[in-house]
Amino acid sequence: MIVTVTPNPALDVTGHVGRVVVGESHRLTRVTARAGGKGVNVAAVASALDVPATAVLAVGPESAATFETDLARRGVAAVLVPSPVPTRRSVAAVDADGEATVLNEEGEAPPSQTWDALVEALALACDGSDALVVSGSVAPGSPDGVVTRLLRTGAAAGCALVADARGEDLLVALETARREGWRLLAKPNLSEARETLGDDALDAAACAAALLDLGAWCAVVSDGARGLVLGVRDGDGVAGWSARLPEPVRGNPTGAGDALTAALAAHLGPREPDWERALRAGVAWSAAAVLRPVAGEVDPADVARLETQAEITRL
Numbered sequence: 001m002i003v004t005v006t007p008n009p010a011l012d013v014t015g016h017v018g019r020v021v022v023g024e025s026h027r028l029t030r031v032t033a034r035a036g037g038k039g040v041n042v043a044a045v046a047s048a049l050d051v052p053a054t055a056v057l058a059v060g061p062e063s064a065a066t067f068e069t070d071l072a073r074r075g076v077a078a079v080l081v082p083s084p085v086p087t088r089r090s091v092a093a094v095d096a097d098g099e100a101t102v103l104n105e106e107g108e109a110p111p112s113q114t115w116d117a118l119v120e121a122l123a124l125a126c127d128g129s130d131a132l133v134v135s136g137s138v139a140p141g142s143p144d145g146v147v148t149r150l151l152r153t154g155a156a157a158g159c160a161l162v163a164d165a166r167g168e169d170l171l172v173a174l175e176t177a178r179r180e181g182w183r184l185l186a187k188p189n190l191s192e193a194r195e196t197l198g199d200d201a202l203d204a205a206a207c208a209a210a211l212l213d214l215g216a217w218c219a220v221v222s223d224g225a226r227g228l229v230l231g232v233r234d235g236d237g238v239a240g241w242s243a244r245l246p247e248p249v250r251g252n253p254t255g256a257g258d259a260l261t262a263a264l265a266a267h268l269g270p271r272e273p274d275w276e277r278a279l280r281a282g283v284a285w286s287a288a289a290v291l292r293p294v295a296g297e298v299d300p301a302d303v304a305r306l307e308t309q310a311e312i313t314r315l
């Protein structure tokens with residue numbers, strides 16, 4: 001069982017427009033709204049592939065009903081903690097060529113009582129679960145170290161931990177993981193890893209090695225269509241793999257990282273994971289997500305086909 005928590009969820013609004021012109025006003029047609037945010041996407045992809053998952057998140061009063069109905073329709077188990085602050089929106093305008101222009105609100109931090117309620121709900125959900133995934137941004141004005149607080153809730157329940165985070169949030173989580181002996185898998189993409197490490201010249205393998213040095217138990221650095229690198233502590237040493245498809249697929253890459261995160265989390269448990277299997281799933285689930293027009297979806301038939309194509313190389 002996977003639990004995900006999304007510190008800054010979003011109502012994903014998608015509409016259609018002939019062409020987007022900067023400085024002009026646009027009329028969106030066929031507008032839909034759905035529950036969004038990285039942890040929601042992770043739980044949705046896992047659920048689609050029959051891996052039990054629960055998304056935990058705090059939602060504002062205006063969005064609660066939409067989130068509840070949409071997640072139920074999509075078969076995603078969720079614990080929605082009421083928040084007094086409005087949930088941010090992410091508005092995508094899809095043009096005639098299928099190209100999306102997205103405007104993301106940054107979001108507003110909930111008050112401390114909401115964080116407390118979220119942590120309480122998370123502790124209940126983590127009890128007896130294998131892995132906790134903390135995914136995505138944190139609204140400005142949120143308490144320092146809130147990502148680490150969420151991870152600690154999973155660590156206390158004995159869960160393996162996954163952090164899809166960047167910058168200070170990730171650095172503090174890594175330092176705490178080292179100090180407290182957490183099994184923390186860090187999953188930034190390459191540009192997030194470079195930004196966090198403050199070195200634009202590092203390649204994915206060097207980023208993974210640096211994240212392990214900083215306290216990660218496992219580090220996965222994804223690099224879009226070029227695939228990913230995984231490094232993991234192995235006794236006193238380190239084991240590493242790269243993984244990719246021989247040919248990239250075409251589609252919408254938004255949410256590919258979330259599908260990769262879901263695959264990795266699905267292979268974590270009390271025992272040492274079979275990393276090559278986890279990587280094969282990671283390559284397939286994430287490429288299958290690219291083939292779907294919206295984040296948080298995969299077609300199991302695509303996954304089955306792509307798993308046979310994944311190339312896994314020991315570094």
Ligand SMILES: Nc1ncnc2c1ncn2[C@@H]1O[C@H](COP(=O)(O)OP(=O)(O)OP(=O)(O)O)[C@@H](O)[C@H]1O
Pocket residue numbers: 188189190221222223224225226227228244245247248249250251253254255256257258259260282283286287290
């Ligand atoms: N065009 C593609 N073809 C095949 N696989 C892809 C393609 N784009 C991405 N992937 C797979 O998805 C993984 C994650 O992609 P990426 O590094 O873009 O994640 P990300 O930036 O974290 O995405 P997001 O945060 O939007 O979910 C890659 O490591 C790769 O395995």
Ligand SMILES: [Mg+2]
Pocket residue numbers: 164188189257258
């Ligand atoms: Mg990502």
